[in-house]
Amino acid sequence: MQDRPSVRELLDAVRAFLEEDVVPALEGPRQFHARVAANVLAIVGRELAGEEASLLAEWQRLALVLGEDASAPPARLEALRAAVRDATAALGERIRRGDADAEPFRAAARSHVRATVEDKLRVANPRFVRS
Amino acid sequence: MAIEHLRRLAGGASREIWAFDAVLPGGALERLVLRRDPPGHQVHSSRRDEFALLAAAHAAGLRVPRVRWCEEDAAVLGSPFFVMDFVAGETLARRLLRDAEYAPARAALPGQLATALAGIHALDARAPELAFLPRPPADATPAAAELARHEQLYRAVTLDPHPALELALRWLAAAPPAPHAETLVHGDFRIGNVIFGPEGLRAVLDWELAHVGDPLEDLGWLCVRAWRFGADARPVGGLCQREEFFAAYARAGGTPVDPAAVRWWEVFGNLKWAIICVMQARSFVDGVRSVELASLGRRVAEMELELLELTEA
Numbered sequence: 001m002q003d004r005p006s007v008r009e010l011l012d013a014v015r016a017f018l019e020e021d022v023v024p025a026l027e028g029p030r031q032f033h034a035r036v037a038a039n040v041l042a043i044v045g046r047e048l049a050g051e052e053a054s055l056l057a058e059w060q061r062l063a064l065v066l067g068e069d070a071s072a073p074p075a076r077l078e079a080l081r082a083a084v085r086d087a088t089a090a091l092g093e094r095i096r097r098g099d100a101d102a103e104p105f106r107a108a109a110r111s112h113v114r115a116t117v118e119d120k121l122r123v124a125n126p127r128f129v130r131s
Numbered sequence: 132m133a134i135e136h137l138r139r140l141a142g143g144a145s146r147e148i149w150a151f152d153a154v155l156p157g158g159a160l161e162r163l164v165l166r167r168d169p170p171g172h173q174v175h176s177s178r179r180d181e182f183a184l185l186a187a188a189h190a191a192g193l194r195v196p197r198v199r200w201c202e203e204d205a206a207v208l209g210s211p212f213f214v215m216d217f218v219a220g221e222t223l224a225r226r227l228l229r230d231a232e233y234a235p236a237r238a239a240l241p242g243q244l245a246t247a248l249a250g251i252h253a254l255d256a257r258a259p260e261l262a263f264l265p266r267p268p269a270d271a272t273p274a275a276a277e278l279a280r281h282e283q284l285y286r287a288v289t290l291d292p293h294p295a296l297e298l299a300l301r302w303l304a305a306a307p308p309a310p311h312a313e314t315l316v317h318g319d320f321r322i323g324n325v326i327f328g329p330e331g332l333r334a335v336l337d338w339e340l341a342h343v344g345d346p347l348e349d350l351g352w353l354c355v356r357a358w359r360f361g362a363d364a365r366p367v368g369g370l371c372q373r374e375e376f377f378a379a380y381a382r383a384g385g386t387p388v389d390p391a392a393v394r395w396w397e398v399f400g401n402l403k404w405a406i407i408c409v410m411q412a413r414s415f416v417d418g419v420r421s422v423e424l425a426s427l428g429r430r431v432a433e434m435e436l437e438l439l440e441l442t443e444a
Contacts, residue, residue, distance in 0.1 A: 028139075032423075033421075033422055033423060036422050036423050036426050037422045039426065040422060040425065040426050043426075043429055085291070085292070088291075088292045088294060089292040091292070091294045092292040092293065092294045092297045095294055095297040095298055095301060096297050096300070096301070098301065100298060100301065101301060101305075109294070109298070110298065110439065110443075112294075113294045113295050113298060113435075113439065114436075114439050116294075116295075117295055117432050117435045117436045117439065118436070120429075120432035120435075121432045121433065121436060123429075124429040124430065124432050124433075125429075125430070125432075125433060128432075128433050128436065129436070
């Protein structure tokens, strides 16, 4: 166990430094890049907070869409990431083959893809998702 | 002749833009801009070609900077460059869409952009000095050819599976529009690529993606959500409704507008911008150090959501 400040607190400290001290002191392309850097730190903070729960839900949705057993998700985070990635690649292949051109797979695939894209946006750019 | 006030202007990740004043013998002063490839940078377009396009557009009376001279010998300044007149004004789209100062520009721009686009599409793409322009292959429509080219790019560079982009690719492949006309296409016509003042349009910039194709490609690209900078109630560049823009384009003598075909190009435009962001993320992962490239990888989801919404019906 690491001492305080936590990862989240450290990220917030660097982000505040960039936004409040660095951005106003720069101009032109470097000011723009400092702003982008602060935004990247905000993304990292949001991802750390919710990654595992979000991956688990995504894994379960994928298993349902692809007609696979959804009862035993991988226990370790790294394995869960790899399983979601493999299942997403399989879904992409099925869409490419035309399986999602017609119902009922079309609606199931689109609904899962939309939920996943909204999850990504809640991390990358929460303001972009219309409520 | 003396060079004064040399300064680098913001904007242009793959191109350097420098402004300077040339003081001529006798004291007359010319405000000029030099556009050059960053030395050592992999460049896929030529300064000579862009120079020729700007010259043709200027000769036709379009609002573009007047070009002055072009130097292709890298020995002179380290890489090829050309010089054009300095056009004073603003290029930040967010200012255009939000600042009170630019309210008159917001009112004038739909008509001015439509007129500019109709003028671009009326340029003679068969003129010998424009022979360098990429053209669609003989055996495919511009829409089908562009779709195939971008799908290939996407598959070559993507690091992650993107089911949302696969859905969009299927939707687009089902019905690429037949072109009503084949003209010069600007290729990157949007509000981030023009110079404007409080009164409206001053110059159309960034011609390096110009090609011969379906003119409706430019209309669809202008409607892509990313170029609205948050002003989503007005789909055309955050400025106006689609129907209003199409009518202004028709009044200015533009090619016939088929709204369904423009819609196809708008969907394609969102996919294209998503693929460009995937490519930027790939460059970063492959070792190009840039926080901007890194962040673009996480913007792909924005286009994915927009693609899902556009193809829902």
